[in-house]
Amino acid sequence: MAQLLITGGAGFIGSHTCLALLEAGHNLIVLENYSNSSNEALRRVAELAGVRLGDRITLLQGDIRNQEDLEMAFSQEKKTIDAVVHFAGLKAVGESVQQPLRYWDVNVGGTCSLLGAMKRHGCRTIVFSSSATVYGYPKKVPIQETAIVQPISPYGRTKAAVEKLLTDVSESEDGWCIACLRYFNPVGAHSSGRIGESPYGMPNNLFPFVCQVAVGQRKELKIFGGDWPTTDGTPVRDYIHVMDLAEGHCAALEVLMRERPQVLTINLGCGYGYSVLEVVKAFESVSSMDVPFKIVARRPGDVSCSIADSTLAANRLGWVTRRNLVDMCRDAFAWQKDNPFGYFSKND
Numbered sequence: 636m637a638q639l640l641i642t643g644g645a646g647f648i649g650s651h652t653c654l655a656l657l658e659a660g661h662n663l664i665v666l667e668n669y670s671n672s673s674n675e676a677l678r679r680v681a682e683l684a685g686v687r688l689g690d691r692i693t694l695l696q697g698d699i700r701n702q703e704d705l706e707m708a709f710s711q712e713k714k715t716i717d718a719v720v721h722f723a724g725l726k727a728v729g730e731s732v733q734q735p736l737r738y739w740d741v742n743v744g745g746t747c748s749l750l751g752a753m754k755r756h757g758c759r760t761i762v763f764s765s766s767a768t769v770y771g772y773p774k775k776v777p778i779q780e781t782a783i784v785q786p787i788s789p790y791g792r793t794k795a796a797v798e799k800l801l802t803d804v805s806e807s808e809d810g811w812c813i814a815c816l817r818y819f820n821p822v823g824a825h826s827s828g829r830i831g832e833s834p835y836g837m838p839n840n841l842f843p844f845v846c847q848v849a850v851g852q853r854k855e856l857k858i859f860g861g862d863w864p865t866t867d868g869t870p871v872r873d874y875i876h877v878m879d880l881a882e883g884h885c886a887a888l889e890v891l892m893r894e895r896p897q898v899l900t901i902n903l904g905c906g907y908g909y910s911v912l913e914v915v916k917a918f919e920s921v922s923s924m925d926v927p928f929k930i931v932a933r934r935p936g937d938v939s940c941s942i943a944d945s946t947l948a949a950n951r952l953g954w955v956t957r958r959n960l961v962d963m964c965r966d967a968f969a970w971q972k973d974n975p976f977g978y979f980s981k982n983d
């Protein structure tokens with residue numbers, strides 16, 4: 636059992652991982668500024684884990700860029716923080732093109748401040764949310780971790796920059812235990828339907844969009860390109876159930892806390908891909924709802940196919956995904972049906 640600081644723990648991946656970490660016996664301090672989330676997510680996480688807020692999970696409202704907020708987090712109840720799981724960040728590729736300064740400030744500047752606080756407080760273990768976007772246009776699929784890092788958006792460049800920063804920090808001083816987890820496409824929700832993805836406004840990702848079309852909140856799904864070099868012409872992605880991803884974090888943390896100091900860089904994906912049309916069909920079959928769609932022009936910066944080589948995750952973390960596309964669609968739909976506006980109300 637460890638005392639962990641979770642940044643951005645109320646977000647989509649953070650909330651599901653908080654649940655998995657509580658279930659694994661860890662105690663959590665969550666530092667959140669709620670810029671893209673609600674504390675209702677963590678209230679439900681506590682309820683699912685059967686713990687009281689303020690007991691094994693403490694919520695602190697604050698920003699990773701603010702030294703006072705970080706001091707407050709590291710000085711909570713005089714407990715030493717054993718490790719940090721760092722989700723806080725901005726994640727929309729398109730928005731990052733419009734607002735690069737904001738993305739570099741939060742994603743890179745915020746991580747610098749966090750690492751400074753870790754150093755001051757003697758904490759040298761961190762799991763970082765990286766992304767498959769660091770690979771840019773992959774030359775070979777499935778993508779191995781040794782593939783060239785050549786991101787094509789400001790968002791991807793901030794993730795690649797933090798990976799470099801973490802390597803520099805580990806080389807500057809002994810003792811750092813670091814995992815950069817390169818997520819592929821996290822989707823789905825907890826099987827209870829109590830926690831899930833709750834995007835503000837127009838979703839950026841396929842699954843929340845498909846869910847909102849299925850329940851009639853949006854007219855139709857736009858598929859960007861029907862002429863990609865894939866079996867049905869639509870882009871292929873490696874979708875990973877968010878609870879598999881959450882378990883991947885628990886596995887990475889265990890390895891870091893058990894082994895010698897190191898920097899681990901590992902893909903978290905299923906190792907196989909589905910086209911957008913395959914996802915739509917699976918979703919229709921699981922939900923018994925129609926998902927009307929229209930094929931429109933390709934988006935600049937999209938890639939035809941992105942699939943993880945997940946061999947390293949299996950070998951180094953002893954972790955493999957356990958949930959399939961039907962589970963992803965079923966759990967995403969159950970969450971959407973029960974929470975049509977996520978954690979927010981219709982007018983938020």
Ligand SMILES: NC(=O)c1ccc[n+]([C@@H]2O[C@H](COP(=O)([O-])OP(=O)(O)OC[C@H]3O[C@@H](n4cnc5c(N)ncnc54)[C@H](O)[C@@H]3O)[C@@H](O)[C@H]2O)c1
Nearest residue numbers: 643646647648668669670671672698699723724726764766
């Ligand atoms: N969802 C994906 O498809 C995906 C894929 C690859 C990597 N990632 C990365 O994983 C992490 C989590 O993603 P998510 O999908 O859960 O996103 P999310 O937006 O749901 O969660 C991020 C959380 O960080 C919080 N946050 C943002 N800026 C903060 C700050 N300055 N201080 C404190 N808290 C702050 C937000 O309020 C939010 O709750 C992000 O770093 C993201 O870049 C996500």
